[in-house]
Amino acid sequence: MTEREYNACVDAHADGVYRFILKSLRHAEDSRDIVQSAFEKMWKNRNAVINETAKSYLFTVAYHQMIDHIRKNKKIQLKDEFAEDAGIEAPIYPGAKRDLDLALQQLTPLQKSLVLLKDYEGYTYEEIGKITELNASQVKVYLHRARLILRAFVGNPHNII
Amino acid sequence: MIDNNNEDKLDQLPSFKPDLNIVYPNKKELYRREAVRPFFSINRLVAAAALMLTAGIIWWLSAEQDPQKQVAAVGSNPTNHADEINTIPKIQQDTVVLKSSVAKKNALTRKVTQENPIVVANPESLASNNTQEIPPYQEVVQQEIVGIQAEQPKSNFSEEALQAAAEAVVKDVAVKPRSLEEKSENYIPLANERGRKKPFRGLIRALSRTILGEGESLGDENIIRVANFKIPVSN
Numbered sequence: 001m002t003e004r005e006y007n008a009c010v011d012a013h014a015d016g017v018y019r020f021i022l023k024s025l026r027h028a029e030d031s032r033d034i035v036q037s038a039f040e041k042m043w044k045n046r047n048a049v050i051n052e053t054a055k056s057y058l059f060t061v062a063y064h065q066m067i068d069h070i071r072k073n074k075k076i077q078l079k080d081e082f083a084e085d086a087g088i089e090a091p092i093y094p095g096a097k098r099d100l101d102l103a104l105q106q107l108t109p110l111q112k113s114l115v116l117l118k119d120y121e122g123y124t125y126e127e128i129g130k131i132t133e134l135n136a137s138q139v140k141v142y143l144h145r146a147r148l149i150l151r152a153f154v155g156n157p158h159n160i161i
Numbered sequence: 162m163i164d165n166n167n168e169d170k171l172d173q174l175p176s177f178k179p180d181l182n183i184v185y186p187n188k189k190e191l192y193r194r195e196a197v198r199p200f201f202s203i204n205r206l207v208a209a210a211a212l213m214l215t216a217g218i219i220w221w222l223s224a225e226q227d228p229q230k231q232v233a234a235v236g237s238n239p240t241n242h243a244d245e246i247n248t249i250p251k252i253q254q255d256t257v258v259l260k261s262s263v264a265k266k267n268a269l270t271r272k273v274t275q276e277n278p279i280v281v282a283n284p285e286s287l288a289s290n291n292t293q294e295i296p297p298y299q300e301v302v303q304q305e306i307v308g309i310q311a312e313q314p315k316s317n318f319s320e321e322a323l324q325a326a327a328e329a330v331v332k333d334v335a336v337k338p339r340s341l342e343e344k345s346e347n348y349i350p351l352a353n354e355r356g357r358k359k360p361f362r363g364l365i366r367a368l369s370r371t372i373l374g375e376g377e378s379l380g381d382e383n384i385i386r387v388a389n390f391k392i393p394v395s396n
Contacts, residue, residue, distance in 0.1 A: 003195045010191045018185040032186065039191045100177060119177040147176075 001046040001054060009054045010039060016055075017062050020120055023104070024066055024112050034069060038062040059121070060131045063113060070109050103153040111146035118143060222369045225362065302331050 001009075017038060022031040038061040042049055049057050104112060113132060117123045125136040125143075132139070185191070305327040318326075385392040 003193065007192050010188060014185040014188050014191055015183070016179075019179055019183045022183060035185060036191065043193050104177070115177060120179040 001042075001049045001051050003046075005051045005054070006043060006046055009042070009051070009058070013055050013058055014039070016121060017058055020059065020113075020116050021062055021066055023116050023120070024109060025069070026105075030069060030073075034062055034065045037065055056127060056130060059117070059123075063131050066113075067109065099154050100150070103150045106149055106153050107146050111142055111149070114139060114143045115146050115150075218365075218368075221365060222372070225365055225369060298331070302327055305331055 014035065018031055018035045021034050022028060025031050025034075038058055041061050042054065042058055104115070107115065110132065114128060117128045117131060123131070125139045128134075128139045128143075129136050134142070302324075306324055383394050385394050
């Protein structure tokens with residue numbers, strides 16, 4: 001990968017990676033750090049990265065860094081959840097979009113990543129499997145379970161209200 | 162496992178669409194530019210300076226050895242300096258005599274012979290000669306008088322005048338028993354008198370001796386000894 005290809009990759013995929021991480025973490029600063037680290041790693045390994053697979057490489061690196069970040073900051077996340085339960089107001093979104101965002105938070109990090117990679121980036125099961133180190137069948141199963149959870153959450157009138 | 166029929170049902174389940182309003186805030190910090198290596202880098206300049214310094218030292222050392230070659234040329238081809246040799250009234254064996262000192266008749270004397278100024282000798286004899294004591298002041302004066310009388314054609318000067326002249330000549334020379342190192346210290350300035358004087362020559366000479374291995378013994382080879390220099394000569 002040349003310098004020009006790398007900078008083109010920044011233009012093409014920086015927003016997508018940032019969106020994916022931000023939706024998963026729901027923390028803008030941490031998401032920026034993870035995206036920056038992912039691009040930094042790709043720049044260091046640019047001689048080994050092929051331009052055609054740069055996007056997949058970028059999402060893979062970002063995904064693994066996000067998982068590491070979640071593991072490290074588990075306690076902090078628990079405190080945030082406690083704060084929400086304590087009555088701190090969450091951002092209000094209109095209509096179905098807000099419901100889906102609320103439903104997304106019910107998923108595990110892996111399920112959340114699978115849904116976002118599939119819906120946001122349009123990856124195939126095989127590509128998602130490469131990023132998350134699963135096989136295609138596992139991706140299908142986990143994704144199906146995630147969607148069932150989403151439907152159950154959105155379909156429940158108590159959750160919507 | 163999920164079969165193909167169930168995949169159709171998956172499409173009916175809730176799905177997400179990307180929010181295009183979410184963009185990475187500071188994309189400029191992600192751009193990179195490869196560092197261009199300047200041609201005149203510090204490392205290259207340092208390497209060039211070291212190379213030039215080494216070449217300069219080698220050139221200096223080689224130039225430092227020129228006086229030896231010059232003295233050796235006198236011995237091998239006396240006709241080149243015939244005028245210098247002819248002006249010496251009496252050249253003595255194992256004696257260092259330079260042009261300026263010849264003019265003053267300054268000489269460091271050990272033995273008096275009528276032979277060539279430069280002789281072929283082996284290291285053992287040279288070592289024994291170096292350990293010999295130099296005769297005291299009065300003997301040197303007498304030898305000078307004898308030498309002058311024997312060499313010079315008869316003149317109008319009286320013996321008292323010749324003696325006074327000989328004493329004046331010998332006064333300039335500090336004659337006392339010395340060790341081999343002390344003698345060498347006197348020889349080196351005399352030998353270098355013809356050449357140009359350079360700073361740090363003592364350091365450079367020590368380096369050249371170390372590098373060229375001048376301190377090593379020459380074995381059984383015959384050498385010509387001129388001043389402080391040993392010049393190997395083939396039979």
